[in-house]
Amino acid sequence: MNLNDTIVACSTKIARQAISIIRLSGEQALEITNKIISKKLENNNKMQIRKIYDGNDIIDESLILTFVNGKSFTGENIVEIHCHGGILLTKKIISLLISYGARPALPGEFSQRAYLNGKINLIQAESINNLIDSKNELALKISAMNLEGKNNRALQEMKIKLIDIISKIQTSIDYPDYDDVEGSSAEEIKTDLQILKNDTLKILEVSKRFNILNHGINTLILGETNVGKSSLLNSLISEEKAIVTDFEGTTRDIVEGQLNFDNFTLNLIDTAGIRNTNDKVEQIGIEKSISLIESSNLILFVINKSKINYELYEKIKNKKHIVVLNKAELLNMNEIEDIKGKFNNIVAVSALNSDIKNLIQWIENEFDNGDLLEIEVPILSNSFHIEMFKNILKLLSNSEENINQGFTTDLINVDLYEILKIINNLLGIYDADEEVIDNIFRKYCLGK
Helix, strand or coil: CCCCCCEEEECCCCCCEEEEEEEEECCCHHHHHHCCECCCCCCCCEEEEEEEEECCEEEEEEEEEEECCCCCCCCCCEEEEEEEECHHHHHHHHHHHHHCCCEECCCCHHHHHHHHCCCCCHHHHHHHHHHHHCCCHHHHHHHHHHHHCHHHHHHHHHHHHHHHHHHHHHHHHHCCCCCCCCCCCHHHHHHHHHHHHHHHHHHHHHHHHHHHHHHCEEEEEEEECCCCHHHHHHHHHCCCCCCCCCCCCCCCCCEEEEEECCCCEEEEEECCCECCCCCHHHHHHHHHHHHCCCCCCEEEEEEECCECCHHHHHHHCCCCEEEEECCHHHCCHHHHHHHHCCCCCEEECEHHHCECHHHHHHHHHHCCCHHHHCCCCCCCCCHHHHHHHHHHHHHHHHHHHHHHCCCCHHHHHHHHHHHHHHHHHHHCCCCHHHHHHHHHHHHHCCCC
16 A cells, blocks of 8 residues: 555445446546546636546546545545446446556545544544444434544543643653642642543443444343244334244244334344253254353343243343233233232233333333433544553553552653553544643743
8 A cells, every 4th residue: 555646436336326426535636537537627626527538438427526735535635526327437437547547445545544644533533434334313423423523622631631740740850940840749640640540431431331332232032932032023123034933942043133223223132942952953042042141231031921930030130131021912910010020120011912112111211322422521432442541541550550659750651651642643643742841841831
C-alpha cells in the first residue's frame, strides 16, 4: 500500500440499480478523471455534468462531484462519479480509471486516509462501521453521536485532567525551586489518579453495556422437551423458523433468530429440550444446550404446569433470567397464581396463540438502555479500543501502587505519559511532550 497513490472504488454496491457512485481519492484524482471525460473538471468544490468516454465512444453522461483543498472526507482531492448503475458500466468506468493510473482501494482505505490526515479519529472511524451495522435505533443514535465527535469532547476532558497531573509532577522534577505547586504532593496526586481511575471504570462499564446491546443480547430459550420453546421462538420473531410438533425431542440442535427492539436486539437461541434420552444425536444437542448457559446474557426458562425442572432451574437461577410459564391458555387463574408463587421473575404466556405481550413488556423494561444517550463519557465499540482502556486502568493502578511504595514521581510519570499516548492515539494526536511543556508554562507561568 502506497498512501501517495490515487485510489478508486465503488462506494455503492455494484448491482443493477439507478445510480452507482465511484470514488477516487488522491492528488491525481481530477487529473485521472479528466482522461475519460469530454471537458476537464474545474478545480473547485462543485457538481459538474460530464460525458464519459472509452476512447472515442461515449459510454455515459454522469454527475461528478469534486472536493479539493482538503474539503473532503479523506482530506485529499476526491472525485465522485455518479454514473448510471449498470453492472457492466460501473465496472467499465472503474477499469478505465485504473488504466489511467488509479489503484483499487483496499478495504477501509478511504477511512484510513481520513484518520491519517486528521479528519477523523479511531473512535469516529469505528463509528462509521457501527452506523452501517446498527441493528436497533439506540445503536444508530449512539454511533451517529460518536461520529459527530461526542467522544472527542469527553476524551479531551479526560486528557486535560491527565496532562495537569503530569505537569505538576514534571514541574517538581524539572524545576525543584517551585516546590509549592498546588496539588503536587503524593497524597494529592493519588486523589487525582483515583478520579481518573473512576472515569476509566465508568467508560469500561458503559462501553460493555453498549456492546451487548449493539451486538445483541444472547438470549437462551431453555427448558424440558415439549414445553413450547420452539413455539416461543416462532412467536417472538413472527416466523416459522423452528419446527413445532407434539412429539418430544423435535428440536435436536440450535435454532437461532433475532428480534430488534428500539433500544436493543435479542439474539435468540432455541435449544434442544432437556430430558433423559438414549438417542445419541439428541444427547449431543442437550449437552450443547447446557454448555450455552454460561455465555448467555439472558435465559428464558420455559415451563408449563406439568413440566417444571427444578434441577435445571438451579443451574440458571443466578444468571439474568425470566421464567416463562407457557400454555397459560390451559390453566385457570388459581393454577397460574400458584405456579407464580414459586418463582420471582415469571410471566405467563401462550406462545402457540402468540400471546406473549407480558414477556415482551418485561424484556423492554429490563433492557431499555435509553439512559446511554445522556451519559457524558466516551462509549467504545471496538474491542481493541476497550483493551486500550483496560491498559489505562492497569497503568493508573500501577501508578497508585508506586506512590504507596514510595517510588519517586519521575517513575510515576512514565506510566502517565504512556496513558497520554493511548488517549492521543485514539484522538489522532501524536506529540504528547509538546502539549505537556505548553501546559507547564501556560498554567504555572514559569519564567513569566
